[in-house]
Amino acid sequence: MDWPLCWALLALLSLTAQDVLSQATGPGATANTDGSGCKLSEFQCENGRCVALNKYCDGTDDCGDTSDEAMGCTNCNRTFFGEIGSKNPIRIAEPFQRNLPFVCTMHFVAAGAEYGDIVELTFLNFQVGSLESDRNQSASCYNGHLALTEPTSSSPIVRTSQTRGFNQFLSAAGRQPVAAPLSSFYDGGELSEPEFGRFCGDLITTGGPVIFFSERNNVTLQVVIPNRASLHAYSFNLYLTYRFHPSRPSRTRYGDANDPIDLGLRTPGSFCDRTFDNCNRNKCKIRSPNFPGFYLRNFTCRFTIRHLSSPPGTQAQIVLSQKNEYKISIYTGRNSPGGASSQRTLTSDCLGDAVRIYDGATPRASVLSRFCGSGALSEIVSSGPEVTVELNSAGAQQLYASKLELDVEVRFVNVDEYRVESGGKCSFEIDGSRARRRGRIYTPNHTIPPNTTCSFHFKGRGIHDRVWLYFLSYFVEDKQRWSNVEKCDVASLEIVDVGAQALFQDSNSSMDLSVRRFCEKTSPRICARAAEFPQNIPLRPCRLPDDSYLSTGSDLIIRQKFYKSSDIPLRRSSFIARYEFVDTEQAGVDMGPHHGPCHRHFQSSTSKFGHFASPKNVFMYGRGGSENITCSYYFSGMASEKLRIYLTNLNLPTTQCSHFYDEATQRYTCRMISSRPNGPRISMIQVTDHWGETFTPMGCFCNTTSQLRKPILIESVGNNVTLSFTVQGMSALEDFNNFSFEASYEFRPATSCEGGTARSNGSEGELTFVAKDVNSQDTPLRCRWYIESSPKKYLYLKFQGHDGSRAAACNPMANKFVVYADGISDPVAIVCTDDDNINANGDAKSLTTDAFHASKEQQLLQQQRQLPPEQQFDLFSLSWYNESERTPRGVTRRNVDRVLVEAIAVKAGAFKVRWLEVTKPFLRTSSGLTLRNVNCLYECPELSACISPELWCDGTVHCPSGHDERPEHCQQFPVMYLAIALGSLLAVVVIATASVLLYCRRHKDRKTREIPTNDVQLEPPNS
Known part of the structure; x- marks a missing residue:
């Protein structure tokens, strides 16, 4: 066996023995609480005194007999108890002289009751080993470390770190890190404990101490320092306090x-x-x-x-x-x-x-x-x-x-909100062909992963769709506010106009306007006021191009990119925008830039029938920024055609106008309720039939908001018709959903009015027309004629019928004349023609036997001839009553006076009208003086009008009273004419005689005059 290993075993045995001894007889082993012993949290001195456990071997004689500072004592490898609320400091110091590794273990146990249930450790100073990182930025402890462990459950059993194995000691000796990574799951057996990591290096403070709170009642602190020979210039210092807290919930x-x-x-x-x-x-x-x-x-x-x-x-x-x-x-x-x-x-x-x-x-x-x-x-x-x-x-x-x-x-x-899908897909398609034509797009209302791109692709339902877009809010955090350079390091927003992109690719332009990009220092056009209103429709519209965008084509793409940044944003990048598909499609042909944006032209040569409607372009209405709108639809047919219009839907709300069906003209007519025609709000449709420069009304509609159960049929007389759709005074919340109409048109062969006969000798005329087969038509038969005067003369008209302008003056089934003045759309007179067939009770009179056997045309003509004088209606042309050079409603008066007469036949009948050219007997000068018209030689006194001389005493009554044909004016021998003739002849003779005498006298003087024969020398000019 090697000597270092022997020394290591020896050190381990000594430490284990010391720990067992401390558990048996050392501080904390005494748990007596009676008068003869110390508390669990105290150390009993040899002299019987009791001091806190942290006073043992702290370098101060707290007992008074140095029993707490014995030779070679250490506060390591001990168990510490304490009372609730008492904070106890401990300083750990390594032996001054040592060659073996230093291992110091401390157990902090909350024994319950007055000794608490939770452990608090506060580190005031810490300097153990060093923390070093490898090339993979993986950190490890060298030259010492501190480890804290906590058992899996609270237990009264006090166990020291030596019982956990021999590897701690060997790792300290070999200076190698031993902690393996701890997964979230581990062996949860009764005695198993997770292998926690280590602390080393210096204490990092953020303005206060570093505190540890235990989850249970037992915490073990262990400091391991390698042997002295392996140490460099690293110092060791550990100073902490411990305290115990009760188990009641805080x-x-x-x-x-x-x-x-x-x-x-x-x-x-x-x-x-x-x-x-x-x-x-x-x-x-x-x-x-x-x-x-x-x-x-x-x-x-x-x-x-x-x-x-x-x-x-x-x-x-x-x-x-x-x-x-x-x-x-x-x-x-x-x-x-x-x-x-x-x-x-x-x-x-x-x-x-x-x-x-x-x-x-x-x-x-x-x-x-x-x-x-x-x-x-x-x-x-x-x-x-x-x-x-x-x-x-x-x-x-x-x-x-x-x-x-x-x-x-x-x-x-x-559930329908925008969100990133599980696969990271963040792409949304807004299809304009569906019912939802407008709405909001926004950044998904959740956190977007870095390096994600969210796109919104708008697709219109046709080539005429456009995308209207305005932003309610936009935010990207600016991390370099001090700089004017845009980094685009957090997020960006792109608006891609697909239609403009295609145009750019087809052109040779060097500037691509199809992509607009915004980051932290730039932003799209914001219409923030719209966010405060329901459906984001503000009272002041988000106009183009200051507040909003409009695509060139039917496709538009919005891209928002989120970049990876080292800083966590305080507020996520986001935007909210309102979109709307704008339908720019209109039937007919555009009439060019000199007309309005919704003026359309329809020609029968292009299409004999079709549909048309009010525009659905929001920019023509109040919500798009236009307070007023006027759209005119012009229909031009062949000379042999007329037009039918079927109104299928009308939505014209207004409080300033009402429409009704006029039985006299057989047309729908509008009546203005407000005294101001240009009041705060008007919406109406006017249909006019124009012949030359005269416009006759075909119908007028307003103040209706209901779906028509049956289409309204409007039929023209001529081949040129104009339908005008007018709305005035719209609010910023109104659009084509509030004001609209739908209709269809059809060009048909015109009604034949060739049955009428007209006679005119220049100063007078007569028109007679017989309507047949009227009942076979679904609309009244209408024919019209122009009656035109000679220059600087007026028209006097006499109709077979009576005045129908008054209320209920005409039977609903009566035929009528409607008279229009040139350039004025409203009729100036209505004449009922067949009241002789209606008795006082409204029943039809029976015809005589002779009349019954006669032809229908002869019957009708005979009836017209037998009308009494009170059944004749006469009137002057409108310009007769105007002494200035301008007619009413601002129409300039011409030298030629014209009247349009329209015959309306709801049943078979005859129409007759006569007219005269007249002049005024008196003229008013510009200074206001009234002078006699010298050209007025023959006057009808009951009319105060002068007729042409050729009509005077021509054998036909022209003045209503017959004044022009009275015997005193029309003698058998023309004395006056003879006198005029003789006077004229005498004047001619006198002039001829005088001319002859003068000629003769001049001729005689020329013969008797002397002629000089001698030459006369002329002096030169310079003499």
Whole structure:
């Protein structure tokens, strides 16, 4: 046997004997509490005095007889007891002269009752060996270490470290680390204990002492120093205090009685693994072993939190956080020159201990976060109902107040919320073809693993779709606020306009505007005010291009990238944006930039029928920033065609207007209720039939919000029709869902109006029209004619019928004339034509036998001829009543006066109208004087109008009273004309005679004049 081994065996035997002796007769062996002995926590001096156990061999004669400071005494290899609340200091010093390894073991036992149940060790000074790292950054203790062990359960049995084996001593002699990694599970037998790691090097303080609290009643401290020959310039120093606490629950560890803390259920067969459930009702906290003291070395704890039951339609998420910055203290493995940790905040750059949070029930799940250091921890949120927290304790480390506490909460979120899938996929597709055309996108409401990219791909349902996007919030933590350089080291956001990207690739441009990228110092356009309103629709719209984005095509991609950073962010990177698919499709042909954005043109040469509707582009409405909208739909057909429009849906809410069906015109008409036509809110549809520059109304609709049970049919007379959709005074919350219409159109052959006969000699005219086969049509028969005057003359019209402009003046089944002035859409007169067939009781009169046997056309013409004078209706053209050069409603008056006459036949009947060209007998000058019109030679006094001379006494009555055909005006011998003729002839004779005499006189003078014969010399000009 080698001598060193012999010496080692000898030392072991001596130490074991000394330990057994100390257990039998040394301090702490006396447990008497009567008057003759000392307490369990005291040492009995030889003189009978009792001193605290920590006074033994402390270098001071506390007994008075030096029995507590015996020669060669040591406070190692002893068991210490103490009373509750008493703090006892101990300093461990190695022998001054020694050649063998130094092993010092101390047992701290809480004996219960007044001696407490929990052990507290406070390290005030520590310097044992050194901590060194290899090339793999794996740390080990050299030249000495300290080990703390705690049994698996509280026990009154006091066991020393020597009984644990001979390997501790041999490892100290060979200067090799012996601690093997301790897994979370170990042999949980009655006498088995985990193989904890070691502390060495210097004490690292963070402004206070380093404290250890036992989980049970027995703690063993062991210091191992190799032999003196192997020591270098390392010193040894260990100074600590111990104290005992009662077993009753403390508020620090277990909370209040009314609000207890749930520390989870310990997993059988493990050292510190725990499982949590029902943290939505309990106050759950994850704590490192021995909290609030530091935890031991060389173990792995796994804390599993799950909540599998959730309300319908929701899913649970686990939220981990810690607002108190003093409750997380994990040594980073890096030192500053002063000995304290170089990291005052949480970091992911960990060389020793580390905390890992997995997004699932096993460590195979994605790592949400990995951190160490000190500071507050912002919320770490799982994507699902399970999360695992793993605490890894390195096998060797400097003595440091390592501890961990995390608060656990359960949050219920909608099951349809965005989240990262279990495989790490974070890609979402928003399909515009589905019913949901608008909504919000946002960063998934849980912690995103580093090096993850989340994308949102918008796909429109057609080529006309566009994506409108505005951001409500955007945040990326800036870790270099003092710098203007953007690092993009935390997260970034990209907006990819797929349509613009395609245009860029097809062009030769050097600037790609299809991708916009934002990081910590730049941000997208923010419309933050929208976040304060329901559905994120603000009262002041998020307009383009200041507050929002609009894609070029139907596709848009949003990418958010999360980068791996050494610093744990205080707030996670996030954004919230509202999106909406904008439908820009409109039927018809765009009329170009000189017209409105929704003015469309329909031609029968392109399509004889089709559908059209109000635009669904939100930017044309209040919610998109437009308070007013006017869309005009122009329909152009062949000269032989007319148009039918079927209104199938109307949504035109307004309080300033109402519409009704006008029996007189057989059209829908609007009536303005407000005294101000341009009031706060108007919505209506107006359909007009235009012939040249005259527009006749075909229908007007407003104040209707119901689905039409039956389509409304509107039929034109001509081939050019305009439908105008107008909304004024929209609020910022209204759009195409509040104001809209749907319709279809059809071009059809026009109604034949060739049965009408017109006669005109320039100064007068007559129109006669007979309507046949009206009952075979589903709409009234309509025909129209223009009556035009000579320049600077007016029209006087006389209809066979009576005035139908008054309320209930026309029978609903009566045929009518509707008269329009040139350039004015509202009718100026309505004439009922067939009231002779209606008696006072509203019953139809019977025809005579002769009339019955006559043809229908002859019957109708005969009826019209037999109308009494009161059944004739006359009127002047509208410009007759206007003395200025402008007609009502701002239409400029022309030299030619025109009237449009429309015949409406709801049944077979005859229409007749006569007209005269007239002038005014008096003219008003610009100064306001009234002068006689010298051109007015023949006047109808009852009309105060002058007619053309050729109509005077022509054998036909033109004035209503017959004034132009009275005998006194129309004599048989034309004396006046003869006198005029004779006077004219006499004047001609006189002028001719005078001309002859003058000629003769001039000719005679030319013959008698003398002509000189002598030459006359002219003087030169210079003389």
